[in-house]
Amino acid sequence: MAMFSLTRTTTPTSDAARLAALADPGFGRYYVDHMAIIDYQAGDGWQEPRIVPMSEWALHPAAAVLHYGQEIFEGLKAYRRDDDSVWLFRPERNAARFVQSAKRMGMAVLPEELFLASVNELVELERDWVPVGENEQSLYLRPFMIASEPYLGVREANTYRFAVIATPAGPYYSEPVKLWITPNYTRAAPGGTGTAKCGGNYAASLVATQEAAANGCGQVLWTDGAEHKWVEECGTMNIMFVTDDGQLLTPSLGSILAGVTRESILALAAEHGLEAVERPISVDEVLDGVESGRIPEVFACGTAAVVTPITGFNSPDRGVQTVADGTPGTKTREIRQHLVDIQFGRAEDKFGWTRKVG
Numbered sequence: 001m002a003m004f005s006l007t008r009t010t011t012p013t014s015d016a017a018r019l020a021a022l023a024d025p026g027f028g029r030y031y032v033d034h035m036a037i038i039d040y041q042a043g044d045g046w047q048e049p050r051i052v053p054m055s056e057w058a059l060h061p062a063a064a065v066l067h068y069g070q071e072i073f074e075g076l077k078a079y080r081r082d083d084d085s086v087w088l089f090r091p092e093r094n095a096a097r098f099v100q101s102a103k104r105m106g107m108a109v110l111p112e113e114l115f116l117a118s119v120n121e122l123v124e125l126e127r128d129w130v131p132v133g134e135n136e137q138s139l140y141l142r143p144f145m146i147a148s149e150p151y152l153g154v155r156e157a158n159t160y161r162f163a164v165i166a167t168p169a170g171p172y173y174s175e176p177v178k179l180w181i182t183p184n185y186t187r188a189a190p191g192g193t194g195t196a197k198c199g200g201n202y203a204a205s206l207v208a209t210q211e212a213a214a215n216g217c218g219q220v221l222w223t224d225g226a227e228h229k230w231v232e233e234c235g236t237m238n239i240m241f242v243t244d245d246g247q248l249l250t251p252s253l254g255s256i257l258a259g260v261t262r263e264s265i266l267a268l269a270a271e272h273g274l275e276a277v278e279r280p281i282s283v284d285e286v287l288d289g290v291e292s293g294r295i296p297e298v299f300a301c302g303t304a305a306v307v308t309p310i311t312g313f314n315s316p317d318r319g320v321q322t323v324a325d326g327t328p329g330t331k332t333r334e335i336r337q338h339l340v341d342i343q344f345g346r347a348e349d350k351f352g353w354t355r356k357v358g
């Protein structure tokens with residue numbers, strides 16, 4: 001494993017301050033005292049991995065990330081179990097996806113073992129920041145990489161910075177949301193960056209979220225870039241439909257983000273009496289199914305909220321439609337609980353998904 005040098009902070013958070021933060025962490029409000037950093041230099045490769053005090057960075061105003069948006073990220077969580085051990089959930093899937101994202105954005109490729117070592121080292125050092133598991137609290141980890149080279153020409157950068165920061169995350173109540181089916185915007189197009197976890201996709205999505213809010217919805221249901229006909233995903237989450245004849249339907253991979261939560265839930269479907277089916281799904285099929293009752297449950301899934309019940313849709317063509325009686329469905333709640341129980345070590349980990357830290 002890579003050797004990380006450690007420079008300890010001279011101003012650690014006091015126990016009292018940390019406990020106060022963990023009592024009501026919210027999300028992204030507090031950060032652990034250290035971060036992991038690995039710099040990359042073309043010709044030289046990845047430099048010495050280090051853990052340093054959390055602090056601001058000096059960045060040249062011409063740094064390529066500030067102008068042309070070469071940036072990618074990941075999101076995963078560390079969970080504290082009843083026996084006080086700390087675990088990660090399928091971190092190697094995040095490491096592999098980070099490689100794919102880097103390649104798509106023409107960035108330096110971080111070896112998967114360096115990604116995993118960075119996450120492990122930081123969590124081990126900061127394990128006091130992993131909240132106790134009651135109420136499903138966790139430590140959210142944000143690995144990311146930017147093009148740091150000061151250069152205003154348009155080409156891939158020669159220097160990159162990879163870092164991992166961490167923020168305690170409170171009980172994430174998966175508030176049910178309604179989805180706005182926008183006729184005006186697309187998140188991804190064939191050949192575009194939809195399959196990469198890059199900041200630019202999010203920058204491009206915010207105006208559509210504003211449009212969703214103006215139409216009484218919490219989030220956007222993205223459709224395909226060519227016809228606005230096929231369902232894609234929710235922008236920070238993948239989408240799934242439960243049918244009345246026992247299928248768990250989700251759009252095939254292609255221009256959507258390949259979620260770890262999506263993949264995991266598809267693997268668990270059979271244990272909930274559902275047949276997992278990945279195929280193209282049209283907006284009409286969904287809205288007809290919601291109207292007729294053929295689709296009694298809809299939910300979105302991703303690391304942050306695990307599973308978010310979708311209780312309705314709004315679209316210019318068909319107006320507001322409610323899924324079943326507008327409350328979270330039974331399978332939705334069962335699947336969410338099952339996944340969270342695996343993550344916290346309360347349910348059997350048949351697929352070998354969890355990794356102990358330290």
Ligand SMILES: *Cc1c(COP(=O)(O)O)cnc(C)c1O
Binds near residue numbers: 233234257260261304
């Ligand atoms: C991160 C992300 C997801 C969810 O992926 P998980 O690995 O399950 O957290 C879904 N869609 C988009 C666009 C994302 O960026």
